[in-house]
Amino acid sequence: MESINNLLRQIPKVDELLSHAMLARFDRDVLLTKSVREVLNDLRRNIIDGRVGTIPGHDVLAGEVEAKYFECFNSNLRRVINGTGIILHTNLGRAPLANEALDAMCYAARDYSNLEYCVEKGERSSRHVHVEGLITELTGAEAAMVVNNNAAAVMLALAAVGQKDVIVSRGELVEIGGSFRVPDVMAQSGCRLVEVGTTNKTNIRDYERAVEPGLTGALLRVHASNFAMTGFVAKPELCELAGIAAKYSVPLIEDLGSGCILPLTQYGIYGQPVVADSIKAGVDIVTFSGDKLLGGPQAGIIAGRGEWIAKMKAHPLARAVRIDKLCLAALEATLRLYLDPDTVVESIPVLRMLCMPPEKLLKKAELLKGYLDKYCEVTVITETSLAGGGAMPEEGIATAAVAINMASKGVSVQALERHFRLGPVPIIGRISRDRFILDVRTIDSSDFFDIARRLQEF
């Protein structure tokens, strides 16, 4: 064991390491010099702390420099492989986009566009026009606009009502996640919350009794996205609520959360409200997300009666929550895909993953197993997965997954999970009943090779 001072004296000079043959292929730029300094500083600290007893060879140090140099080019926001089976995973970016949406985003980003310009008339126009016709055609609504996200859509709808009473069932005073709580959003919008009914049961008379002509500004219905109530529960039909709203000339606002454009029952997905049904039932203002079951970019879509949409477009808050042009481009391209109901499920990744039949999932899991089982014990299992993103809180859907087991090599399931998560492309799975599981529903088969390579590195 050499003395600390002796070791410190042996630390190579920056220039010495910079001229190492292994680093010759890089430009001697500031980033390379910075990487060298960082490696040498780490070494100095480790010597002083007694963690290093001998100076590593220069080729080892040059290898560390190389790794640091490449780290400089890694973004913080990067691709991950989603093996959780949760299609609309908010922490993992919700909906992956269709190719058509990606192309549209690229064009809008790279070039100038007619974002707010009418080419025919040669004058200023509105960004909403690019999607309004598509939304009204797909939902049956009179008019539509788009904003930054659904939270903003709800906020804008309430703000347009103007500092009045808004009647909500006690069963719908929900928290959607993060800080989106209905009572708080209501307070921010300047409206006063009037609670009616009870947690489990609210009937139409509760609403009607609460209406005070002149004071009441709207009725609000909020979809229970992320929880389910069963048993002794009741709420009025939408058309009954619409009837009360019309009788007292106030709007009925519905926050649908996810909101489907296409009924998914034919694919075995039940209980998802369809936007067109709400419009048909007489809801005046429907709001829903662009990046949940719709399968598009982050956006808040507002569809409903012309007079209310016009009020919202003109509201000062509209500017603060306006949709960005890249999201708008992706949203238009995604909505266009819905015009062909025969191909939409195949072309939108969220719908494709959601509607993938069990036998296809099982085949996919067998394929992934084939990539992995030369390295350790892998079994194909059937499981229940959740759509996520506030869609389908309860109804899990049958899925297939691989369970990876390295217990025979003394590797714990926690260590395995960590190894996959901390690779060059993070691979996120889950631990269930002491097994590490990758659900193939949310993994593209082109990622199987990356998964195998990471397992091989263990």
Ligand SMILES: *Cc1c(COP(=O)(O)O)cnc(C)c1O
């Ligand atoms: C998800 C959700 C929201 C928030 O939508 P964002 O697009 O994430 O802003 C609001 N209300 C309901 C009912 C939801 O499910």
